[in-house]
Amino acid sequence: MLRNVTDMDLRLLRIFSVVVKCGGFTAAQAELNMGQSNISTQISSLEKRLGYRICERGKGGFRLTEKGQRIHAASSALFGALDAFRNEAQDLSGRLVGDLYLGLADNIATLPTARIHAAIARFYQREHDVHLHISVNSPTELEMAVIDGHLDMAISYFSRPLPTLKYQPLYKENIGVFCGQNHPLFAVNSPSLEELQACDWIKHGFLPSDQVLPITPNFASATAHHMEAVAHVVLAGTHLGYLPAHYARPWLESGHMRAVHPQKLRYEVQHSMITHAGHPTSEALRAFIDDLLAEHTLEAVNQDSE
Structure with missing residues (x-):
């Protein structure tokens, strides 16, 4: 019976989350960098800590039990709360930290008024330990990625506004x-x-x-x-x-x-920057937005943090 949550329990729950995401032990091996037998041992340890079975595995394939489904949902909420706490604690440090996920339209490097490179250069003059992740995709896929939380911000031509997104015209x-x-x-x-x-x-x-x-x-x-x-x-x-x-x-x-x-x-066509209207804005994202708007001599339109 689980009476308190230890660091080991969090580790086991993260392994469990990866297995669920991958759909089984075999598929999770590469992402966890662990052998199948080791993964099985970790899940068995978690089940022993919980006091009940959370998944079925064997010749019939991988399947969550009803209790396993509820544990997965609860652990997802737990990790979301931990991430929110981490972001808040990092923001208080006075130094930009974490990961920043940006999405761009393809082939705008030759457009002088885009000034994406200048915004990146300005951002990297700041004191930070931010890892910048940049992807290129179609406008629809960029919108969906921001809505799903896979991207913090995206810049492209968007044909019509969606209610869950904030739009800032750029160039x-x-x-x-x-x-x-x-x-x-x-x-x-x-x-x-x-x-x-x-x-x-x-x-x-x-x-x-x-x-x-x-x-x-x-x-x-x-x-x-x-x-x-x-x-x-x-x-x-x-x-x-x-x-x-x-x-x-x-x-x-x-x-x-x-x-x-x-x-x-x-x-x-008008290219705009989009962010999610309901997601918290990290300090790193706010800083990059400031640098981007400064390069376009613009002020933010409703880009305050939640």
Whole structure:
């Protein structure tokens, strides 16, 4: 019978949580860096401490008992409370510490007004022991990652606001229509609207169906969720596609692409920073947001900590 929770109990509960997350002892071996027999011994020790069985394992596979399900839920709440305490204690230290998870849209390093690199440089002038984790993904996946708590903050073009997120506009990006050198229209100086609409296009999978574009293609046999994927297909000469003007510039200069009616067939998108409206804001995240806004000479919009 468990009468008090020791450090050893916490260790056993963390092992148990990993096993549940992985779906069994075998799958958890790599993440725990432990052999299957060792994992089994640790779970048996936890069951002995609790006084009852929390999972079934054997030829029938891994399965939580009803008590095991409740222990897993309770331990998840416990570790969440411990993490909240750790963040609070770290924030009081006067030094930025911990992990900071940031998400970005792809291929914005060539956009001068993005200034992500300048914000990172400013942040690293601070006194800190922060480990920065940066990932690149589509706008929809970035929003979901912030909502799920896998990212602390993300920057991208988001088509419409979600109620659980805070949005801070940062910079704009010009998007145009581009054609690869092997495309039939590459040598046509001023293709007509009908000629363009008759072509095969690659569309952006993250745009909403009601997005208003300068020209709406009649046919698109390819879909991409990242700008680099669009570039590959446009360079192939098989499709027309929308690309950021700054990103396409090297291929324009090398002659591998051309912009189609660049003054008319273009539109502008707003990139924003998003954070979760209901999650606590760590001191490290607040500092990075301050540095990012300073690089854009902006003030925070409702970015106070909870």
